[in-house]
Amino acid sequence: MSTSGKIAVAGVVAAVVLFWTVGFWAGLLVLIGVPAAAYLLLDSSQRRRLRGVSRNRKQIGR
Numbered sequence: 001m002s003t004s005g006k007i008a009v010a011g012v013v014a015a016v017v018l019f020w021t022v023g024f025w026a027g028l029l030v031l032i033g034v035p036a037a038a039y040l041l042l043d044s045s046q047r048r049r050l051r052g053v054s055r056n057r058k059q060i061g062r
Contacts, residue, residue: 001009018027042050 015027015031018030021027022030039047039050
Protein backbone atom coordinates (compact mmCIF):
# COMPACT_ATOMS: atom_id res chain seq x y z
CA MET A 1 0.00 0.00 0.00
CA SER A 2 1.25 3.47 -0.85
CA THR A 3 2.06 6.10 1.74
CA SER A 4 -0.94 8.22 0.78
CA GLY A 5 -3.18 5.17 1.06
CA LYS A 6 -1.93 4.49 4.58
CA ILE A 7 -2.56 8.11 5.54
CA ALA A 8 -6.10 7.93 4.15
CA VAL A 9 -6.88 4.75 6.08
CA ALA A 10 -5.47 6.28 9.29
CA GLY A 11 -7.61 9.38 8.74
CA VAL A 12 -10.77 7.31 8.34
CA VAL A 13 -9.99 5.29 11.46
CA ALA A 14 -9.30 8.48 13.44
CA ALA A 15 -12.57 10.00 12.24
CA VAL A 16 -14.61 6.94 13.24
CA VAL A 17 -13.01 6.84 16.69
CA LEU A 18 -13.48 10.59 17.15
CA PHE A 19 -17.13 10.48 16.06
CA TRP A 20 -17.76 7.56 18.39
CA THR A 21 -16.15 9.20 21.43
CA VAL A 22 -17.28 12.85 21.23
CA GLY A 23 -20.20 12.85 18.80
CA PHE A 24 -20.58 13.76 15.16
CA TRP A 25 -20.58 17.57 15.24
CA ALA A 26 -17.73 17.92 17.72
CA GLY A 27 -15.72 15.35 15.78
CA LEU A 28 -16.40 17.14 12.51
CA LEU A 29 -15.33 20.42 14.06
CA VAL A 30 -12.03 18.86 15.18
CA LEU A 31 -11.41 17.15 11.82
CA ILE A 32 -11.90 20.42 9.93
CA GLY A 33 -10.60 22.85 12.55
CA VAL A 34 -7.21 21.29 13.29
CA PRO A 35 -5.90 21.33 9.68
CA ALA A 36 -7.36 24.83 9.14
CA ALA A 37 -5.67 26.13 12.28
CA ALA A 38 -2.38 24.50 11.26
CA TYR A 39 -2.57 26.20 7.84
CA LEU A 40 -3.30 29.56 9.44
CA LEU A 41 -0.27 29.19 11.73
CA LEU A 42 2.07 29.03 8.71
CA ASP A 43 3.74 32.27 7.68
CA SER A 44 3.22 33.68 4.18
CA SER A 45 6.34 32.12 2.63
CA GLN A 46 5.41 28.68 3.94
CA ARG A 47 1.85 29.03 2.57
CA ARG A 48 3.24 30.10 -0.81
CA ARG A 49 5.56 27.09 -0.87
CA LEU A 50 2.71 24.74 0.09
CA ARG A 51 0.51 26.11 -2.72
CA GLY A 52 3.41 25.70 -5.15
CA VAL A 53 3.85 22.06 -4.19
CA SER A 54 0.18 21.30 -4.83
CA ARG A 55 0.30 23.11 -8.20
CA ASN A 56 3.35 21.13 -9.29
CA ARG A 57 1.66 17.88 -8.32
CA LYS A 58 -1.36 18.78 -10.45
CA GLN A 59 0.85 19.60 -13.44
CA ILE A 60 2.65 16.25 -13.22
CA GLY A 61 -0.63 14.36 -13.60
CA ARG A 62 -1.79 16.20 -16.76
